[in-house]
Amino acid sequence: VxxxxxxxxxxxxxxxxxxxxxxxxxxxxxxxxxxxxxxxxxxxxxxxxxxxxxxxxNLKSYEDVKHSMLTIGKIMRKDDKAQKVVANLDKDIDATVSKLPKSERSVAILHTTSMGITMEKETSIAGCCAKMLKLRNVVQGETKPVSGPMGAQPDKAPYSLEDLLEKNPQVIFITSMGAPRDAEGNPKLEIMNNEAWQSIDAVKNKQVFFLPDDLFLLNPGLEYPKAVRYMAAKMYPDAVKE
Structure with missing residues (x-):
């Protein structure tokens, strides 16, 4: 609530x-x-x-959030205040990104529901955060349509374990909606019991992370810097604190 x-x-x-x-x-x-x-x-x-x-x-990407803030600022005749808020958001995110190593890593973002698994593109919330952290999303270029309960989902791509194995991401993030959970609240994914799953670099190097609903399922809005910082801290805990 x-x-x-x-x-x-x-x-x-x-x-x-x-x-x-x-x-x-x-x-x-x-x-x-x-x-x-x-x-x-x-x-x-x-x-x-x-x-x-x-x-x-439109409230999906970070750019959407900034545009919406400026739009509301104009409506309320508080343009200056809205611009200051946007500038502070940029400053907060830049402060996180500046702490990261200068190396590109590949990432896969799985979205799980009770109906199955899809892959998130860089236009999703998690995908947008990963892009700001200079991660290379392995599903870029996918154009196949994915449908969900609310219709077409242009920020999702089809999932297959074979494709994931081929692309072999260095990092895997997981968002979940309505999927069964374990005692610790993480999604229970049958694919994690698959022997092939264990051969993925992200899995072998313990770079598989579950993302919280409040920051990555619902648009974080003015908490976007917190979402970026959370993702960065999972990969680089010595450089970034949540």
Whole structure:
């Protein structure tokens, strides 16, 4: 459950972010609705037909977050404050990246659900963080479509163990949604019991890391520097602290 800011504690509730009560929003007659691309498009016609202005923000990559912050700054007529926030985000991320060794490493990012496994491209949250850390994503160039519960997932690529073995990444990160978990809360992946899995460089060198949901499944927003720092600290614990 997310934390509700003090100023919003008495605000009306309109259900969950992924399944809002659009009739309730229309009833409230807001001056502006800020919607999330990839989640709220189905509500736009109803809102606009009721003369409710809507701004749709894309919140996936770090660049998306910065653009959204500047957009909200313009809406609220606080451009200077928004620009300072963005500058501080850049400064925080640069401080992490500057501590890393000057060597390129290959990375695979697995996304697991109760339905199976896919690979994340650099356009996903984890993929974006890995790119900022100068990691080379092994699925770059994949164009095959991947579908999920909410439709097409352009930031995902198909997974196969054979392909992973061929590309032999030096680092593996794992995000998980709805997959069975072990006693420590990590996803339980059957592939980890496969003898072939043990031959991957990342596995042999203990460079397989599970990523927390709050930073890598949901967009971290202004916590993007924390997500980058978390990923860096897993690979280089002597250089970067979480």
């Amino acid at each position: 997310g934390k509700v800011p003090t100023f919003a504690k008495d605000a009306a509730e309109v259900d969950f972010i992924f399944n809002i009560n659009v009739e309730k929003i229309v009833e409230l007659k807001p001056d502006l609705v800020i919607a999330y691309k990839g989640m709220h498009e189905r509500y736009l016609h109803t809102l606009e037909s009721n003369n409710i202005p809507v701004v749709v923000l």
